[in-house]
Amino acid sequence: MILLIGGTGYIGLKFQEILSSRNIEFRNLSRSEVDYYDFKTLNDVIANAKPQFVLNAGGFTGKPNVDQCEINKSGTIIGNVLLPQILGQVCELNDVPLVHVSSGCIYAGDKGEDADGNKIGFTEDDVPNFSYDQPPCSFYSGSKALGEEILSKFKKVYTCRLRIPFDQFDSNRNYLSKIQRYDKVYNAVNSISHREEFVNACIDLALRECDYGIYNVTNGGYVTTKQVVECMKKKFKLQKEFEYWEDDSEFYTKGATAPRSNCVMDNSKLLNTGIKMRYCMDAIEDSFDKWVKE
Amino acid sequence: MILLIGGTGYIGLKFQEILSSRNIEFRNLSRSEVDYYDFKTLNDVIANAKPQFVLNAGGFTGKPNVDQCEINKSGTIIGNVLLPQILGQVCELNDVPLVHVSSGCIYAGDKGEDADGNKIGFTEDDVPNFSYDQPPCSFYSGSKALGEEILSKFKKVYTCRLRIPFDQFDSNRNYLSKIQRYDKVYNAVNSISHREEFVNACIDLALRECDYGIYNVTNGGYVTTKQVVECMKKKFKLQKEFEYWEDDSEFYTKGATAPRSNCVMDNSKLLNTGIKMRYCMDAIEDSFDKWVKE
Numbered sequence: 001m002i003l004l005i006g007g008t009g010y011i012g013l014k015f016q017e018i019l020s021s022r023n024i025e026f027r028n029l030s031r032s033e034v035d036y037y038d039f040k041t042l043n044d045v046i047a048n049a050k051p052q053f054v055l056n057a058g059g060f061t062g063k064p065n066v067d068q069c070e071i072n073k074s075g076t077i078i079g080n081v082l083l084p085q086i087l088g089q090v091c092e093l094n095d096v097p098l099v100h101v102s103s104g105c106i107y108a109g110d111k112g113e114d115a116d117g118n119k120i121g122f123t124e125d126d127v128p129n130f131s132y133d134q135p136p137c138s139f140y141s142g143s144k145a146l147g148e149e150i151l152s153k154f155k156k157v158y159t160c161r162l163r164i165p166f167d168q169f170d171s172n173r174n175y176l177s178k179i180q181r182y183d184k185v186y187n188a189v190n191s192i193s194h195r196e197e198f199v200n201a202c203i204d205l206a207l208r209e210c211d212y213g214i215y216n217v218t219n220g221g222y223v224t225t226k227q228v229v230e231c232m233k234k235k236f237k238l239q240k241e242f243e244y245w246e247d248d249s250e251f252y253t254k255g256a257t258a259p260r261s262n263c264v265m266d267n268s269k270l271l272n273t274g275i276k277m278r279y280c281m282d283a284i285e286d287s288f289d290k291w292v293k294e
Numbered sequence: 295m296i297l298l299i300g301g302t303g304y305i306g307l308k309f310q311e312i313l314s315s316r317n318i319e320f321r322n323l324s325r326s327e328v329d330y331y332d333f334k335t336l337n338d339v340i341a342n343a344k345p346q347f348v349l350n351a352g353g354f355t356g357k358p359n360v361d362q363c364e365i366n367k368s369g370t371i372i373g374n375v376l377l378p379q380i381l382g383q384v385c386e387l388n389d390v391p392l393v394h395v396s397s398g399c400i401y402a403g404d405k406g407e408d409a410d411g412n413k414i415g416f417t418e419d420d421v422p423n424f425s426y427d428q429p430p431c432s433f434y435s436g437s438k439a440l441g442e443e444i445l446s447k448f449k450k451v452y453t454c455r456l457r458i459p460f461d462q463f464d465s466n467r468n469y470l471s472k473i474q475r476y477d478k479v480y481n482a483v484n485s486i487s488h489r490e491e492f493v494n495a496c497i498d499l500a501l502r503e504c505d506y507g508i509y510n511v512t513n514g515g516y517v518t519t520k521q522v523v524e525c526m527k528k529k530f531k532l533q534k535e536f537e538y539w540e541d542d543s544e545f546y547t548k549g550a551t552a553p554r555s556n557c558v559m560d561n562s563k564l565l566n567t568g569i570k571m572r573y574c575m576d577a578i579e580d581s582f583d584k585w586v587k588e
Contacts, residue, residue, distance in 0.1 A: 039386075040386065074425075074427055074436070077426075077440060082444065085376055086379075089380075092334065131368075132366075
């Protein structure tokens with residue numbers, strides 16, 4: 001049996017759906033039922049349930065976006081730092097592995113270009129460069145990096161980095177929906193994570209008993225916002241011209257408060273386990289092909 | 295036996311000194327000897343030592359001042375939020391009371407004036423108004439308020455609020471030394487805590503088994519910076535004229551980064567336990583009378 005924390009968020013719901021469809025027995029721990037921020041309560045639940053592993057899809061992401069984390073610092077620290085610490089401790093005490101949903105947003109940029117002109121992505125060995133320890137960062141990114149740091153002390157942890165989730169289901173959390181709804185688009189280079197592939201990979205890392213540690217759970221390669229917009233226009237046969245923010249200074253003056261992470265990730269550690277992830281652009285085209293309006 | 299955490303800081307050293315002079319058996323847990331940020335390690339130590347209570351004088355205050363907490367956010371969260379959470383959990387698991395050194399800097403201002411024109415101080419029932427939940431605040435103040443919030447979930451905790459420590463021993467952490475060294479003084483109204491009286495009160499709250507909860511461990515009443523300067527000039531027979539920052543705007547442009555807390559505290563809950571604290575001005579005059587240069 002698998003114990004799921006935070007099963008009602010955008011990623012958590014997909015965990016519930018996939019675990020069900022794969023006939024994997026699980027229990028979604030809702031906060032109204034169990035105060036999992038209370039160490040003793042959570043410890044009792046896990047000691048009794050003896051789950052095969054715990055999946056933490058909980059955390060504080062801010063609504064409608066990460067700018068909210070600049071305002072709600074307490075919620076951000078509690079959800080992204082204190083909760084991982086409690087989960088790490090309780091899982092360690094009960095010798096249960098923990099799968100923690102982290103984020104690739106603790107990096108900015110890339111590591112230069114290879115001989116073919118392809119951008120080189122950050123690996124799990126690279127120290128986060130968009131964190132409290134390497135500012136500037138958003139309060140959100142800093143809290144996620146600190147959450148990883150806290151969890152690095154515990155042995156049986158899979159830290160799975162999600163990066164800009166998307167799929168074919170229209171939603172205000174879906175990257176492909178966001179792009180359609182923005183008045184103005186910010187052009188950037190990013191690695192991204194197909195939601196279902198991400199969720200399957202997290203589950204498989206634990207089920208297959210892969211080595212513990214951090215994994216960049218992103219699709220292969222990277223995309224520019226312009227590529228995604230062009231793909232969408234083609235697939236949806238749109239005539240509309242998309243406006244782009246002129247530069248960072250215009251974007252951060254008018255479009256956003258907290259600095260945003262844009263980064264290229266290297267997913268080869270994950271691929272080396274045998275778990276498959278499609279290339280970014282393949283997964284995006286497929287999502288547009290199967291598009292389901294909200 | 296009493297277990298002391300953070301015994302090498304400005305307050306921690308005084309705890310060591312006073313515990314020794316009062317012949318109270320204690321053990322100072324140094325971080326080089328025991329990684330008390332590691333839950334399991336700390337749990338083993340406390341389970342074996344079975345202390346009468348744990349004293350937490352540890353935390354992150356920033357050097358040379360709280361502006362450093364704006365820069366070192368990780369250290370601030372780890373020291374002021376995660377450490378209290380770990381200590382709360384471990385003490386609860388072992389049924390050991392915890393005395394936690396908190397801070398009155400989670401308040402700003404006062405609660406108006408009474409019929410005699412005296413400022414009314416904040417009591418322990420007042421919600422902090424200089425915190426992440428009630429910005430603006432400094433990153434330090436926010437972390438201390440969040441630390442209190444985390445500890446409020448545990449039953450056997452004395453949360454002792456220190457406010458601007460001072461005594462007769464010249465030191466860059468002593469309020470009376472700071473005032474002498476500043477090029478320019480910020481005039482404000484504050485309640486303050488005589489270091490030895492604070493430390494004795496913390497110990498006595500636990501030794502006398504007073505009710506658990508939050509206590510404003512400050513001297514009676516409040517002082518203005520100008521009163522302290524005048525007192526010092528009189529005691530030291532100084533001719534020097536002290537310059538004051540013209541207003542907040544000048545102070546925060548040139549003198550400081552993070553907003554500073556200035557507040558009036560009500561210490562009557564503490565006095566009602568029978569523990570004595572002198573009036574601010576009496577304790578200050580006495581400190582200047584006994585002044586010991588560094």
